[in-house]
Amino acid sequence: MVRFKNRYILCELVFEDDFLVHPTEERNLYYKIKEAIAKAHGDYGVGVLQGGLSVKYLNVYTNIVFIRARRAYHKLVLSALPFIRSIAKYSCFLNTLHVGGSIRSCQKFLQKYGRQQLAILLRKCKTQEEKQEVQKSILNCSLIEKDQVTVEDDIGD
CATH class of the missing domain: 3.30.70.3250 (Ribonuclease P, Pop5 subunit)
Known part of the structure; x- marks a missing residue:
């Protein structure tokens, strides 16, 4: 075959x-x-x-x-x-x-490409509010539960 x-x-x-x-x-x-x-x-x-x-x-x-x-x-x-x-x-x-x-190789590239595009978008933000909105949208797209994010935020403060 x-x-x-x-x-x-x-x-x-x-x-x-x-x-x-x-x-x-x-x-x-x-x-x-x-x-x-x-x-x-x-x-x-x-x-x-x-x-x-x-x-x-x-x-x-x-x-x-x-x-x-x-x-x-x-x-x-x-x-x-x-x-x-x-x-x-x-x-x-x-x-x-x-x-x-x-x-699979294309999916790996797509993940790497997406991270690069988010980093570029974060650098292009002019105000602090825009940066916070982009960071918030990144966290919403991630696989981390919202409860875990609030715990990590409390630990980081």
């Missing part, structure tokens, strides 16, 4: 408008990627990626996308992604963050 090796492409959907949640579905994104591959590489590109291309994960809140492609042809997908300019009547583009050999 032959094992197909894949590459997972971690992308961020960047929309031009300021809506928080866009009603984008995985199949819409899949068809747009397939259309971009057809535009960039013709029937050959569509043919070689027909069985191995899929959108594994799409989070409409964070706009994070995992795309799976066969390892031998993942560069065809990477070269076609800049041709995507809209999805479901929304103007957007795909920002490639990472290419990995497994979903």
Whole structure:
């Protein structure tokens, strides 16, 4: 039995408008990627990626996308992604963050990337109130129980 090796492409959907949640579905994104591959590489590109291309994960809140492609042809997908300019009547583009050999490696990168973005956001805060709001939102997103946070805050004072 032959094992197909894949590459997972971690992308961020960047929309031009300021809506928080866009009603984008995985199949819409899949068809747009397939259309971009057809535009960039013709029937050959569509043919070689027909069985191995899929959108594994799409989070409409964070706009994070995992795309799976066969390892031998993942560069065809990477070269076609800049041709995507809209999805479901929304103007957007795909920002490639990472290419990995497994979903797990992409998840590890995504955690590290998220921590870096929060640190950048914290540094950009101009007032103390903004910093407190960002720190509060970071604590709300963490897995620590609120009771444990108040105990730790009491100990730190």
